[in-house]
Amino acid sequence: MDAALINSGAPLHIVVLLKQVFDPSTPPDRIAIGADHRSISVGAGLTPVMNGYDANALEEAIRLKERHGASVTAISLGEEQASTVVRRALALGADAGVLVVAPAGLGQGATFTAALLSAALKRLPKADLVLCGRASSDTDAGQVPAIVAAALDAPLILPVSAVLSSAEDHIVVERLSDRGVQRLKSAFPCVLGVSNEANTPRPPSLKGVMTAKKAPLTIWNSADLSVETAPAVTLQRLSARENVPVDIEIIAGSPAEAGARLAERLVEAEFVR
Amino acid sequence: MNGILVFGNGAGGALDPASWGLGNLADELARKLGGAPVAGALVGSDVSAAAAIWAAGGPDRIMLIEHPSLAAYTSEAYIAAAQAIIGAVQPRLVIFPHSTDTSEWVPRLAAGLGCGLVTACSGLSAENARLLAVKPVCGGCIEASYAIEGELQMVTFAGSLPEGRRQAPPGEVVSLALPLFTPRVEWLADMANDADDGPKLKDARIVVAGGLGIGDSGNWLLVEAAASALHAAVGASRAAVEMGWAPSARQVGFSGAKIAPELYVAIGISGAQHHMAGLARAKTIVAINSDPNAVIFRHAHFGVVGDARLVVPAFLQRLTELRKQG
Ligand SMILES: Cc1cc2nc3c(=O)[nH]c(=O)nc-3n(C[C@H](O)[C@H](O)[C@H](O)COP(=O)(O)OP(=O)(O)OC[C@H]3O[C@@H](n4cnc5c(N)ncnc54)[C@H](O)[C@@H]3O)c2cc1C
Numbered sequence: 001m002d003a004a005l006i007n008s009g010a011p012l013h014i015v016v017l018l019k020q021v022f023d024p025s026t027p028p029d030r031i032a033i034g035a036d037h038r039s040i041s042v043g044a045g046l047t048p049v050m051n052g053y054d055a056n057a058l059e060e061a062i063r064l065k066e067r068h069g070a071s072v073t074a075i076s077l078g079e080e081q082a083s084t085v086v087r088r089a090l091a092l093g094a095d096a097g098v099l100v101v102a103p104a105g106l107g108q109g110a111t112f113t114a115a116l117l118s119a120a121l122k123r124l125p126k127a128d129l130v131l132c133g134r135a136s137s138d139t140d141a142g143q144v145p146a147i148v149a150a151a152l153d154a155p156l157i158l159p160v161s162a163v164l165s166s167a168e169d170h171i172v173v174e175r176l177s178d179r180g181v182q183r184l185k186s187a188f189p190c191v192l193g194v195s196n197e198a199n200t201p202r203p204p205s206l207k208g209v210m211t212a213k214k215a216p217l218t219i220w221n222s223a224d225l226s227v228e229t230a231p232a233v234t235l236q237r238l239s240a241r242e243n244v245p246v247d248i249e250i251i252a253g254s255p256a257e258a259g260a261r262l263a264e265r266l267v268e269a270e271f272v273r
Numbered sequence: 274m275n276g277i278l279v280f281g282n283g284a285g286g287a288l289d290p291a292s293w294g295l296g297n298l299a300d301e302l303a304r305k306l307g308g309a310p311v312a313g314a315l316v317g318s319d320v321s322a323a324a325a326i327w328a329a330g331g332p333d334r335i336m337l338i339e340h341p342s343l344a345a346y347t348s349e350a351y352i353a354a355a356q357a358i359i360g361a362v363q364p365r366l367v368i369f370p371h372s373t374d375t376s377e378w379v380p381r382l383a384a385g386l387g388c389g390l391v392t393a394c395s396g397l398s399a400e401n402a403r404l405l406a407v408k409p410v411c412g413g414c415i416e417a418s419y420a421i422e423g424e425l426q427m428v429t430f431a432g433s434l435p436e437g438r439r440q441a442p443p444g445e446v447v448s449l450a451l452p453l454f455t456p457r458v459e460w461l462a463d464m465a466n467d468a469d470d471g472p473k474l475k476d477a478r479i480v481v482a483g484g485l486g487i488g489d490s491g492n493w494l495l496v497e498a499a500a501s502a503l504h505a506a507v508g509a510s511r512a513a514v515e516m517g518w519a520p521s522a523r524q525v526g527f528s529g530a531k532i533a534p535e536l537y538v539a540i541g542i543s544g545a546q547h548h549m550a551g552l553a554r555a556k557t558i559v560a561i562n563s564d565p566n567a568v569i570f571r572h573a574h575f576g577v578v579g580d581a582r583l584v585v586p587a588f589l590q591r592l593t594e595l596r597k598q599g
Contacts, residue, residue, distance in 0.1 A: 028414035028546055040411065106410065106417065114384075134376075139410050139417075140527065141392055146380030150387075155349060155457045158377045161521070172461070176521055177346060178374045183461040184347075190457070193377075196511070197521055232389030236405065236418045246558075248576050255579030259587030262559065262577055267595050271479065271536045271557065272503060 011168055012070035012188075015127040016061045017117055017144070018089060019051045019104065020082040024137040037237045038107040050085040053133025057194040059201040060163050061131050062093045068166060071095045073127075075120055077113055078104040083217060090215045091208035098124070101221040106139060106238065109231040114147030119225040121152065127189055129171060134159040134193035142193065149191040157184055158193030276310035277303050278364035279332065280355070280375075283315050283323025290476075291370055292323075294434025296331040298397065299368055301435060305399040312336055312362050313444075316354045318344035324446045330438035333445070336362060340451040345463050348378035353454040355382055361449060365424065366404060368397075371431035379429050388425040395432035413527050413550025431531055433554060466522045472506040474523060479536045480555075482508030482525055483518065484548075486541020486562060486581060493518040495585040496540055502589055503538070510542045526551035540581045544569025561585065 022031070022042045030043035050058075061072045074089030076082045077100040086097035100120050104113065121127055130152070135142035142158070149156035161181060162174040172185045173192065204212075251258045251265065266272045279299040281292030296313060303309040313332035315324050317339065324335045338354040351374075359367060369375045371393045383390035391406035395416075398405045403420055406428050410417045421428070474480060481503060483496035493513075500507045509519035511526060525532060527547040533554035540561045542548060549572055552558065560573035563580050570576045577584050 022411075024412055024547065025545075028412075031411060031414060033415065040415065111389075135528075137412065140408070142376055143380045143384070143390060143392065147384040149381060150384035156377065156381045157348070157458060159373065175377075176373050177463065178372050179346075180463060180465040180520075180522070182345070182463045185459040185461055187457045196515065230422070232383075232387070232423055233391055233419045233421050236420050238410070239416050239418075241409070241414055241416050243571075246572055246574060248570060248573050250570075250576045250578065255577075255583035256587040258577040258579055259561075259584035260591035262561075262575065262584070263588045263591035263595060265575060266536070266559070267592075267599070269557075272592065273599070 012068055012128050013125050014061045014064060014070050014129045014131060015073045015075060015121055016058050017132040018054045018074055018076040018085045019136045020048045020078050020085045021051045021136055021138045023049045033238050033240060038235050039105050050088060051133050051136045053194060053196060055201040056196055056198050057131040057133050058089055059199045060194055064166060065093060073124055077102055077117055086217055087212045088204060090212035091204035098218045101219060107235045109233055110141055110143035110147060111229045111232045114144045115227040115229045116222055116225050118148050118151035119227050120220060129188060130191040132193050134195045145191050145193045152189055154189045154191050155186055156191045157186060159195035160192045161195050161197035275365040276312060277366045278312050278314055278362050279368040280314045281327055283320045284317055285319050286322040288323040288326045292327055293438055295368060295370055297435040297437060302397055302399060314358045316343060316351060328444040328446050335444055335446045337446055337448045338451050345460050346374050347460050348381060349454060349456045349458060351378045352382045353452050357449050357452050367427045369429045371429040375429045383427050388427060389421040389423050390427040391419050391421060392429045393431045394428050409550055412546045414546050466520050474506045474508055474530050474532060477506035477534055479503045479505035480508045480532060480534045481505045481538045482542060483513050483540045484510035484542030485512040490518050492582055498589060499585055502592055510548050539569055542569055543567050544572055
């Protein structure tokens with residue numbers, strides 16, 4: 001066992017799963033589909049980022065650490081450059097960082113990714129709480145948290161919009177539901193898929209960034225973790241969605257004139273009676 | 274058996290109308306798969322009336338699990354119920370409606386059973402008996418097509434549904450017991466979205482939505498006033514929801530509601546692809562935005578370039594006048 005991974009006797013061990021994704025604010029015209037039709041590349045000069053919901057999960061982990069003295073391990077699965085998101089987690093206060101080196105492109109099925117992450121989790125001190133984002137912004141599949149939960153035989157709660165309280169053996173959260181918000185209490189271990197409603201992630205401090213630069217990372221590859229899975233879903237093809245150009249009628253005039261004219265146009269077009 | 278099982282929704286004597294469409298979707302697919310049988314499923318505390326309604330014009334067989342403990346949704350209970358139904362029906366494909374709740378329990382169910390799942394898909398087809406599911410990825414600018422492998426396959430469906438009801442003798446309703454399970458998540462409370470008496474976002478004919486450009490919670494009243502004047506549902510961008518101006522149930526977009534109104538009025542919304550991903554099926558879009566270069570104008574049919582705080586009051590006043598005249 002790696003020294004950096006040994007649980008310091010803190011009451012709670014939290015593992016956060018982090019994915020590096022292309023910046024979701026990338027304009028669509030800078031996203032190109034590869035010749036294999038199963039991958040994408042984004043324009044030069046665009047740096048990948050931590051998946052937004054994962055940043056919310058990490059923030060929740062840090063808050064729990066601040067409140068309860070939990071120990072936090074951050075794991076990311078991806079190519080070498082995904083170490084950036086692990087270091088960011090360390091800069092923000094995670095105690096240990098693990099990089100699982102494996103491809104994480106759009107063609108990678110959730111089954112394999114989650115199997116590797118579950119294998120990594122099982123090598124670490126037992127996690128009481130696994131925090132993930134509710135989905136990743138590239139595939140929008142939201143399946144890795146569920147497969148990891150199944151591998152740990154743990155319940156999954158998602159999308160978590162607030163963490164209310166936690167104690168030695170349970171956590172109380174709010175979750176968005178079809179009808180509103182529900183309040184739930186889960187025993188540990190459990191997996192939470194955190195949503196953007198939960199918090200606003202803090203930026204790392206300069207000191208944190210400097211320390212994290214030198215911090216040791218644990219690096220495992222898929223051979224180390226020796227998992228075997230058959231893909232349950234295989235990506236066949238990516239295609240660009242055509243944007244049908246729209247003929248726009250700009251309603252001219254001062255804001256007040258244009259507002260009045262808009263009312264007239266909507267009545268004329270019989271949208272409004 | 275290699276049939277299709279489709280989950281509907283119902284409560285308190287009513288069937289969620291989307292259940293009809295989901296049944297039709299299953300029927301279309303069943304024909305492509307050489308006449309596979311289609312069964313429906315309903316789970317809840319008060320769903321037998323809905324089952325009878327659905328059976329009268331929908332699938333030949335409706336599987337029902339009714340139990341008081343299903344009154345409030347909890348994933349573990351729904352998973353236990355669905356497992357029992359799947360065990361009884363032995364389908365090849367299970368179709369679920371895509372919703373916040375199914376985005377929690379269906380992936381966990383599929384993971385527990387080790388079967389392939391595509392979430393939030395917008396289209397389904399069969400190619401040489403192989404199922405292909407299509408869904409938007411990368412914020413909605415790319416469509417991905419996936420083949421689902423294995424003997425048991427699942428999808429949550431978020432696309433448009435074929436309309437109509439079947440003219441056939443009523444199907445049978447088969448009731449199953451909720452299996453015993455040990456919950457690890459305790460349900461404490463459900464807080465319904467504020468007593469919303471306005472039209473529902475999902476099936477509104479007109480939606481008036483506001484974004485960050487509205488500026489503050491006081492100005493948000495303009496969005497609500499415009500919605501009520503147009504008998505419209507209120508919608509919001511994620512940025513507006515994050516500001517707390519509207520509850521998250523009002524969010525339109527990639528991670529919010531995907532809607533199909535006749536008219537969508539976007540006020541102070543920039544038109545980010547994640548937002549537009551909720552509007553692929555909107556017919557006419559009106560944009561009010563102070564920035565003439567805002568991306569929303571590329572998608573809109575009517576545009577007003579101007580400060581919403583001035584445009585909207587003038588719009589409302591003129592609308593009142595026109596109604597008096599009309
Ligand atoms: C994974 C993921 C999922 C997402 N899901 C969603 C989703 O489901 N729905 C969603 O909406 N977003 C979603 N987003 C966020 C999305 O990318 C945008 O950030 C968001 O839609 C922007 O909201 P906005 O248009 O209100 O704000 P902004 O982009 O800030 O736009 C505000 C607009 O208001 C205009 N404005 C300013 N002042 C005025 C004024 N006085 N009068 C008139 N106009 C004015 C500005 O010109 C600007 O165009 C998601 C993002 C990610 C990463």
